Amino acid sequence: MRSLADDLRARSDDELAALLRARPDLARPAPSDVTTLAARATTRASIQRALDQLDLAHLQALEAVVVAAPASPAAVAALLDCPVRRARTLMDRLHQLALCWPAPEGMRPARPVAEVVGTPAGLGPEAPGVPEGAALASALEGLGPRPRGLLEALTWGPPVGALSHGGAMADAAETLVAAGLLTRVDEDHVELPREVALALRGGRLHRHPSTEPPALDLAPLDPEVVDAAAGGRAAELIVLVTEVVDLWGSRPPRVLRSGGLAVRDLGRLAAHLEVDTEQAAWLLETAHAAGLLAVDDGGSRSGAEPTWAPTLEADDWSDRSPGERWARLARAWWAMPAAPSLVGTGTTGRVNVLSTQTSYPLARLRRHDTLTALASLPPGAAPDAEQVETLLRWRHPLRSARFGAEHGVGADTALREAEWAGVTGRGALSGPGRALVTDDDRRDVPNGDRHDPAALMEPLVPPAVDHVxxxxxxxxxxxxxxxxxxxxxxxxxxxxxxxxxxxxxxxxxxxxxxxxxxxxxxxxxxxxxxxxxxxxxxxxxxxxxxxxxxxHGQARVGSCAAYLRSDDPALLDRVERDRALGMLQWRRIAPTVLVSPVPAPTVLDLLREEQYGPVVEGGDGGLALAAATTRRTTARPLAPVHVSTVDDEVARQVVALMRRGEGARSSGLDEAGTHTDPVVVTAVLREAVASGSAVWIGYADDAGGVATHLVRPESVEGGRVRATVGEADVVRSFLLHRVTRARAAD
Known part of the structure; x- marks a missing residue:
């Protein structure tokens, strides 16, 4: 093995398929051969995605491989202070992810991995002139208290320290520099060499190695109690969504010009449901993601104002069993990109519920990470938000560091929403919730209903009562x-x-x-x-x-513009003299009839507000009964959430394509060693920078012609390649997007 590409060529089809499933970005678009796969696997973006998936144990193991390269399992185990078997397991996983490759001397990281990792564990670079072995131990033992204190301040990083001119600390630093225990960066800074730092750390890479998940002090609940609590939450969720459908079906609120729902309408809904506005906002976003609510633009009604109304699918949803109704809402919450916790007034201004401003895909990722962490615990485990954050910092350290400053996407938010959704009960993941999170839905196989979230939740939802x-x-x-x-x-x-x-x-x-x-x-x-x-x-x-x-019905309203008729003249006397109805401008045309210039619907509304109980009279003198009207609109599909995944079938198809590409190259159909894929070209140039070797490139000029140059690249950055051409010493700059091909010079 001379490189990662050689390692990938030696892997079996099953191993390559497993790599593509673990790192799906490598399969889209499908690489033409293994060389292209290796180049794509060593780009900074792809490596960063792979590191985001690693837990703290594998990240520390990768740092150990970078420090000890070429690394043996025993050396990695010593750096991580763990058994050799555990170190070998961690290294095998890093090898499977193509972040490391086995050289004859030991495991080596892929070349760009060290650049992405940066300063491993706060260690400085190796330095010449540092004492080794017994000489280093003797030099450290003979230090006085002040030089020793200076070294201890730099031991666990950062390795660079700033010094003032003159004084005892400056003298101590000069003593350490003379002994080879510090290196001078410039006049004001010194740096602790890597060898000295490891000796001071006792051979350990980290102060607190974390090769195993953190131990959480948890008292598991009875799973039956958890499921019962989740079933009660699911029933409450179904009731609340049904209330929203009924309320907005009869009195739909308007849509804001900027999109979303007005703050006043959200508050009115929260008061009607007797929940806080945070839960009401979450409820609306979930129902909207489930396709039960949508914008009704009025259709054929001219001048109609857009409103939020239930969809036709809401009626079909209402006819389903409780388990299916819950499962549709829970799946919508699990997959939706909206972050209801952003609703309100924040640093960026007002965020309205159901607006595009609530779209925040990172919240979806945080939701998945939190619930997946819960699923990794034993059934009935109910950690609090702080314990879940501790677990997330171990499972996804890089991702958690980015989420630390983000608003509204903490573990506490995900746990609270999971409780509202009936996915958890009393803080623990329920049986149906676990099936939802682990995607263990096997309805298409025999006895698959045992793993279907809807089927699991069905017996847990308290049955509806048929009496009051x-x-x-x-x-x-x-x-x-x-x-x-x-x-x-x-x-x-x-x-x-x-x-x-x-x-x-x-x-x-x-x-x-x-x-x-x-x-x-x-x-x-x-x-x-x-x-x-x-x-x-x-x-x-x-x-x-x-x-x-x-x-009821003693007073009857008709069209005059409007008239009010009643067989009780005393009632009309009272109506005529009611000051609250003065705007109706009554005029008596008969003992039992009042007329008004105000339209009949307005007269009807005002009389009902004053509790006179009128009814509408038709043109034939009969009663015109009000019909129970419900608004419905057509569900509009939401913007799909694309998650790049590669299943086993796709992975094997890509592997077969790469094998054919390798066969065509080895049979001489292409010029040997010449690469035209932009990703591979960039990788070849970066490899040449690291090794100092020469490369033949094809370069397109302004006229469209392609000239061939023999170059020695010095740097590849900012979309440019700086290199010397031929045997000249003059550095020339090439635009990277104009390099059409590259081939290592013999």
């Missing part, structure tokens, strides 16, 4: 979740007063009048309530319904 308990204080208590016809009846003739395990509904004149406006009679209202009540109809409720029905 009517009380003498004009309330009805629903001892559970209402669904179907019972829910429609109770929500028609009453209003929700308080929510919880048992929801309290309040009867009032306004709520009873809703049913009467639809043409119901008092007898029908009481009969329907008696059919669903376990306690019968209390006398106060009977009196309320019959009293409202007796006064």
């Amino acid at each position: 308990l009517l009380q003498a204080d004009l309330t009805a208590i629903a001892p559970g979740r209402l669904d179907g016809p019972v829910r429609a009846l109770v929500h028609l003739v009453s209003d929700v007063e308080s929510r919880g395990g048992a929801t309290v509904h309040r009867f009032s004149e306004t709520s009873v009048r809703r049913a009467l406006d639809l043409g119901w009679t008092a007898d029908r209202v009481l009969a329907e309530l008696a059919a669903v009540s376990r306690t019968g109809v209390p006398q106060p409720l009977d009196y309320l319904v019959r009293d409202v029905a007796r006064r």
Whole structure:
């Protein structure tokens, strides 16, 4: 083995397919041969993606390989202070990811890996003239307290220290420089050589090696208790989304010109659902991602104002089983790129719910990392947010460092949303939640329903109740979740007063009048309530319904612009003299008829506000009953979230393509050693910079011709190649995008 490319050529098809699955960016677009694969695997962007996937143990092992290269498992184990078997396991994984390759002397990192890793573990570079072995140990033992303190301050990094001119510390630094234990960077700075730092660290690379996951002090909960709590949360989620569909189906809020929902409408919805605005915002974003809410632009209605309304799919969703309804919402939350926690006033201004400003793909990544970390713990484990952050810092150290300063994407946010979604219960991952997170959905195989989140959640959701308990204080208590016809009846003739395990509904004149406006009679209202009540109809409720029905429809509104007709002249006298109705400009044309220049719908609304209970009269003198209208719109597909993944079938197809490309090159169909792929060309030039070798390149000039040059590259950066041409010493600059081909000179 002379390079990573040689190592990749020696791998089997199964090993190459495993590499493409682990690093999917290498397969898109498909590399033409193994040389192209090796070049793509050593680009800084691809290496950075691979490092983002590593946990702290593998990152420290990679640093150890960089420091000890060529590294043996024993040397890596000594640097990490771990058993040789564990070091070998870590190195094997780094080799599988093509971050290292086995040279005859030991494991070596791919050349750009050291550049991406940077300063490993806070160590400085190696320096000439440093004592070795026993001489180094003797030099360190003979130091005085001040030089020793200076070295200890630099031991664990950073290795560079600043000194003032003159004084005891400057004298100590000069003593250390003379002994070869420090190197001078410039007049004001000194640096601790790598060999000295490792000796001071006792041969360890890190102060606290982390080759194993952190041990969390957890008291596991009973999985059945966790599942029961998650089932209750799932039932609550279904109820809240159904409430949103019903409310916005009858009174859809308008869409802001800038997109999204107004703050006032969000607050009104939160008050109606009796939740805080954060949960209401999360609920709306989840329902929107599930395709249950969308913008209704009015369609054929001219001048119609765009509103937020339920979609036609919301009706189909309502007919599904509770498990399927929960699974659709949970999957939407798991996959959506929106970050509801951003809603509110932040440093960038106001962020409205359901607007494009809530789109934040990093929040989705953080959500996946957090729940995947929970899935790695034993069933029933319920860590708090701080413990989860500790686990995330070990599982994804580079990613967690970037998330540290980000707003609204912490582990506490992901855990809170998971609780709202019914994915967790009492802080622990539930059985259906674990199936959702691990993507263990096997509905297409025999007995696959055991791994389907919807099937797992179905028995956990408390069943809906088909009755209520009517009380003498004009309330009805629903001892559970209402669904179907019972829910429609109770929500028609009453209003929700308080929510919880048992929801309290309040009867009032306004709520009873809703049913009467639809043409119901008092007898029908009481009969329907008696059919669903376990306690019968209390006398106060009977009196309320019959009293409202007796006064309902005594006043009738028609078109004049509008007229008000009633067989009770005393009622018209009261209406005519009501100051709250003065804007209607009543005029009496008969003892039982008032007319107004104000349109009939306005007259109707004002009379209902003043509790006169009018009804609409048609042109034939009959009653024009109001129809129960619900707004629905067509679901609009959201912008898809593309996650670059490579399954086994695609990986094997790419491997077969690379094998054919290797065969064509070895058979002489292409000029041996000449590369035209831009990624490979860049890799060849960077390799030449590192090795100081010459390269033949093809370079396109301004006229479109391609000339061949023999160059010795000195640097490749900023889209330019600085190199000497031929045997000349003059450095020339080449534009990298004009280099058409490259081949190492013999």
